Amino acid sequence: MNVSIVGSGYVGTTVAACLADLGHDVVNVEIDTDVVETINAGEAPIHEPGLAERIAEHAGSRLRATTEYAAVRETDLTLLCLPTPQADDGSLELAPMRAGTEMLGEALAEKFETEDEDHLVVVKSTVLPGTTEEVVGPILEAETGSRIGEEIGLAMNPEFLRMGTAVEDFLEPDKVVVGATSERAAATLRELYAPILEREETTLVETDVREAELIKYANNAFLAAKVSLVNELGNVAKEYGADTYEVLEAVGLDDRISERFMRSGLGWGGSCFPKDVDALRAGAREQGYEPKLLDAVVTVNDAQPRRLVELLADHVDLDGARIAVLGLAFKPGTDDVRKSRALDVIAHLRAHDATPVAYDPVAIETVRDRYPDLEAEYADSAEDALEGADGAVVATDWPAFDDLSFDGMARRVVVDGRRIDVDETKLEVYEGLTW
Numbered sequence: 001m002n003v004s005i006v007g008s009g010y011v012g013t014t015v016a017a018c019l020a021d022l023g024h025d026v027v028n029v030e031i032d033t034d035v036v037e038t039i040n041a042g043e044a045p046i047h048e049p050g051l052a053e054r055i056a057e058h059a060g061s062r063l064r065a066t067t068e069y070a071a072v073r074e075t076d077l078t079l080l081c082l083p084t085p086q087a088d089d090g091s092l093e094l095a096p097m098r099a100g101t102e103m104l105g106e107a108l109a110e111k112f113e114t115e116d117e118d119h120l121v122v123v124k125s126t127v128l129p130g131t132t133e134e135v136v137g138p139i140l141e142a143e144t145g146s147r148i149g150e151e152i153g154l155a156m157n158p159e160f161l162r163m164g165t166a167v168e169d170f171l172e173p174d175k176v177v178v179g180a181t182s183e184r185a186a187a188t189l190r191e192l193y194a195p196i197l198e199r200e201e202t203t204l205v206e207t208d209v210r211e212a213e214l215i216k217y218a219n220n221a222f223l224a225a226k227v228s229l230v231n232e233l234g235n236v237a238k239e240y241g242a243d244t245y246e247v248l249e250a251v252g253l254d255d256r257i258s259e260r261f262m263r264s265g266l267g268w269g270g271s272c273f274p275k276d277v278d279a280l281r282a283g284a285r286e287q288g289y290e291p292k293l294l295d296a297v298v299t300v301n302d303a304q305p306r307r308l309v310e311l312l313a314d315h316v317d318l319d320g321a322r323i324a325v326l327g328l329a330f331k332p333g334t335d336d337v338r339k340s341r342a343l344d345v346i347a348h349l350r351a352h353d354a355t356p357v358a359y360d361p362v363a364i365e366t367v368r369d370r371y372p373d374l375e376a377e378y379a380d381s382a383e384d385a386l387e388g389a390d391g392a393v394v395a396t397d398w399p400a401f402d403d404l405s406f407d408g409m410a411r412r413v414v415v416d417g418r419r420i421d422v423d424e425t426k427l428e429v430y431e432g433l434t435w
């Protein structure tokens, strides 16, 4: 099929490369010219395992990128992978979605004028119930002068991929959720995802649009809540002197609970859980419901970076101390630093007048770009960050940190926010945040 993807960020780029891999002809429509040039040069604009190889293989043949919306006219369907960030009050900010949809509508108007063809528009961005049918649909109708259900098909198809395993998650998902406004739209998406849907392990869930929109938020709220509960239990376990990882390993054997998403420590960051839980809380309030449990899920999460720095302060006088911060990415396998807990740890260290010396295998450039005012020094290697340090914190569980010797530290005091696999015998103090 001929597919256009509007927005070539973490999701749009991954989805484009994977759909090209499945045999589709794909064009990324993106306003950032650097991203467009990078993809067309056969390179990946983000760090994501398996992505660079796929872009290198397909760029110039089944995959290309452009800043020109006119490209959508040569395609059968468009996936909207636009950002849906947080407004200042935590609610869902729809301005980028509206702007991109308007530009798409303008481009499609010409397609409908010159050709007797239809076009399916699919919202892949995470949006609250009602957005697809009450915001995206009407903009498309206004811009094109056509009706949803006539020339324009409309569907919502949330994406569940994770950073760090995005390619694998997209190609081998547990489920594909399709909320379509017509059987024709649903059939087009079944055709798009046919090779994925053939997998025994993948379930196709067909719903109305509102349910598809809410499934995405419910999924993320559930996982974020699970990690916050695990962190609360971990904090309690620490008070009792019990090892929460042993406790939760046993709890996870109950298949109603599962052993996944049981890692306590610094809590959740990233571009999804924080903004999606906040958008759902704001949306619920707007609908007249007080989401008390979701509020608590955020409160527990927000407290963890401060708890970690306070724990470190029990062992090290932080005033004037050099503290190595191991990891900046919000999780391993990605250069994504949006809402990374490491940034909060750095802010708390600064509040204690410590000097944070940060190292990350792939995310230092992204931090420098996005947070130029962050008050941290950067090191070229973990060993350099640790050299002469009065203490260290582990903020991201990069596998490479497991093998560190911590030899060059002035004092070998390590507070681990992620429970990596270090050799404790080499350390003067080794404390886990929650165990």
Ligand SMILES: NC(=O)c1ccc[n+]([C@@H]2O[C@H](COP(=O)([O-])OP(=O)(O)OC[C@H]3O[C@@H](n4cnc5c(N)ncnc54)[C@H](O)[C@@H]3O)[C@@H](O)[C@H]2O)c1
Binding pocket: 006, 007, 008, 009, 010, 011, 012, 029, 030, 031, 032, 035, 081, 082, 083, 084, 096, 099, 100, 101, 103, 124, 125, 126, 127, 159, 160, 161, 162, 163, 271, 272
């Ligand atoms: N990152 C994830 O792991 C993930 C997973 C599932 C769903 N989502 C959802 O997918 C959506 C996209 O997320 P992301 O992480 O890829 O965001 P992102 O910020 O990485 O990418 C968005 C891209 O859209 C581009 N853009 C903005 N306005 C545009 C316009 N008018 N026309 C064309 N391009 C435009 C930006 O330049 C950027 O490259 C969000 O709704 C997010 O919640 C994200």
Ligand SMILES: O=c1ccn([C@@H]2O[C@H](COP(=O)(O)OP(=O)(O)O[C@H]3O[C@H](CO)[C@@H](O)[C@H](O)[C@H]3O)[C@@H](O)[C@H]2O)c(=O)[nH]1
Binding pocket: 126, 159, 160, 161, 162, 163, 164, 220, 223, 227, 260, 261, 262, 263, 264, 265, 266, 267, 268, 269, 270, 271, 272, 273, 276, 330, 331
């Ligand atoms: O046991 C765990 C598991 C995760 N985390 C943290 O939780 C955050 C999110 O991790 P993860 O869910 O693996 O990564 P994301 O890329 O944010 O993916 C989530 O957000 C995406 C965007 O909506 C969804 O598509 C995915 O399904 C959903 O897992 C990270 O900070 C992790 O360190 C923990 O602290 N403990």
